[in-house]
Amino acid sequence: MLETALDAAGGRVPVIAGVGALRSDTSAALARHAADAGGDGPAVGADVLHPP
Incomplete structure (x- = not known):
C-alpha cells in the first residue's frame, strides 16, 4: 500500500507511513x-x- 501511495504522490507531497x-x-x-x-x-x- 505504501508503494502505491508513493507512486500516486509522485514526489509532489510528503507520504507519511503508519508504522504502529x-x-x-x-x-x-x-x-x-x-x-x-x-x-x-x-x-x-x-x-x-496488552496483558499476555
Missing part, C-alpha cells in the same frame, strides 16, 4: 521498510499494554 504495531520490533521493521521504500517519515503511536 503491538510489538516494538515490528514497528521498527515497518519503519525501516517505509524508509527504504522512500517514505518521508513514520507515524508512530505509543505502544499500549
